[in-house]
Amino acid sequence: MDDTHDIPTHDIAADIRALRAALAVHGITLPSLGVDPLTLAGWTSRPPLVALGNCNAATARRMAEVLRSAAGG
Numbered sequence: 299m300d301d302t303h304d305i306p307t308h309d310i311a312a313d314i315r316a317l318r319a320a321l322a323v324h325g326i327t328l329p330s331l332g333v334d335p336l337t338l339a340g341w342t343s344r345p346p347l348v349a350l351g352n353c354n355a356a357t358a359r360r361m362a363e364v365l366r367s368a369a370g371g
Contacts, residue, residue, distance in 0.1 A: 310346050317331065329353075333347075
């Protein structure tokens with residue numbers, strides 16, 4: 299049974315561009331940020347996931363700093 303016709307159309311690329319831009323404001327770059335290919339394949343009725351990818355320890359620390367600061371800590 300093909301249930302892909304039930305998947306709402308959504309431009310996940312716009313979400314990825316927005317996240318990339320928001321991270322860049324804080325000096326953070328995730329080179330492998332993109333769409334998760336397995337969930338994009340359409341074998342599920344769920345929308346595709348955003349793959350944050352891998353990052354080095356310095357980037358992980360910077361992300362933690364930004365998130366703590368945004369949370370008021």
